[in-house]
Amino acid sequence: MTLPKLRHRAPLAAIKLARRVLANTPAQRLALVGWAYRKTVAAALGGQERTVDFRGLRLTLPPDDHVFTAGLLGGFYESIELDLFERLAAASIAVVDVGANIGIYTCAGAVRLPPGGRLTAFEPVPANLELLRRNLAQNGCAHRVAVEPSAVGEVPGSTVIHLASGAGNHSLAAAVVGGGRGSLPVPVTTLSEHFGAGSAVDLLKIDVEGFDGFVLRGAARVLRECRPTLLVEFVPEHLRNAGFAPSELLDLIFAEYRHVLVIDEPRRRLWPCTREQLTTYAGRRVNLNLVAAVDPAHLEIIEAHRRPDRTGPVTGARVERGA
Numbered sequence: 001m002t003l004p005k006l007r008h009r010a011p012l013a014a015i016k017l018a019r020r021v022l023a024n025t026p027a028q029r030l031a032l033v034g035w036a037y038r039k040t041v042a043a044a045l046g047g048q049e050r051t052v053d054f055r056g057l058r059l060t061l062p063p064d065d066h067v068f069t070a071g072l073l074g075g076f077y078e079s080i081e082l083d084l085f086e087r088l089a090a091a092s093i094a095v096v097d098v099g100a101n102i103g104i105y106t107c108a109g110a111v112r113l114p115p116g117g118r119l120t121a122f123e124p125v126p127a128n129l130e131l132l133r134r135n136l137a138q139n140g141c142a143h144r145v146a147v148e149p150s151a152v153g154e155v156p157g158s159t160v161i162h163l164a165s166g167a168g169n170h171s172l173a174a175a176v177v178g179g180g181r182g183s184l185p186v187p188v189t190t191l192s193e194h195f196g197a198g199s200a201v202d203l204l205k206i207d208v209e210g211f212d213g214f215v216l217r218g219a220a221r222v223l224r225e226c227r228p229t230l231l232v233e234f235v236p237e238h239l240r241n242a243g244f245a246p247s248e249l250l251d252l253i254f255a256e257y258r259h260v261l262v263i264d265e266p267r268r269r270l271w272p273c274t275r276e277q278l279t280t281y282a283g284r285r286v287n288l289n290l291v292a293a294v295d296p297a298h299l300e301i302i303e304a305h306r307r308p309d310r311t312g313p314v315t316g317a318r319v320e321r322g323a
Helices: 003-022 031-045 069-074 079-090 104-110 126-138 212-217 220-226 236-241 246-254 275-279 296-304
Strands: 050-054 057-061 094-098 118-122 145-148 157-162 183-189 203-206 229-234 259-264 269-272 288-293
Touching: 050 069, 057 069, 057 104, 057 126, 079 104, 079 203, 079 229, 079 259, 079 296, 094 104, 104 118, 104 126, 104 203, 126 145, 203 212, 212 220, 212 229, 212 246, 229 236, 229 246, 236 246, 246 275, 259 275, 259 296, 288 296
Parallel strands: 094 118, 094 203, 118 145, 203 229
Antiparallel strands: 050 057, 157 183, 229 288, 259 269, 259 288
């Protein structure tokens, strides 16, 4: 084992253990815990740009990030979501990644597309776009991806995006970011405008820090006509900070999907869940990841990821990343 690996092995093991123990508890929201987390990441990484091997990919990471880097180096970044996304992408022709960021999901999906498959990646932040394109190139999959340098929302036009301290937490809602590091003007499109009538969308991943509901509103025709398998965050506090009612996001999903499951990443659980069960989380500071599907082949893939030794409703959820 090399010295750099020895230097970051212990801090990353501590982070991984803390995720499992503190997820969805009041302790994770304490300022001291967040400070300790960032200090531990800094101790492991030293604030340098770094290229890592992760799930067969080569990914270059920003030097000041504390959201992605620990999980990627430790090998535990969103493992269930990525497992699902990779296998669903392999069974899809048209994949869409809204909030592509530096390209973790974009690259993971693109390298597994079947012949003739195409992935469209939306990312408005220039620094993220640069790393997204670099990561696509060094994984040999840029030819399979259409990179769209814009935000996605309810109506086309323009707005500003507010920059957070971590590369994965930028948001169109200032209240989601808090103090942040300034803002940038960005163009906005909608999925229903971008993908005209008759277009196919098989798999849709949305991760836009509170604006997920507006993306779904602007994708009404795509959801109705294409019924893509959906991977989306449900973070009630972020939704409210963006001016979107958590109950409406659930309405938008359950209007088109009967099969909705919750991913509890730290505890490695995947649960089928009703709208009523999800409503109980609307007043809590949790970060749920949902997967919803109609396509029988995709439902089969999702079912294969369920733990055979567990039954019952959701009992836990992952609290906001970076806490």
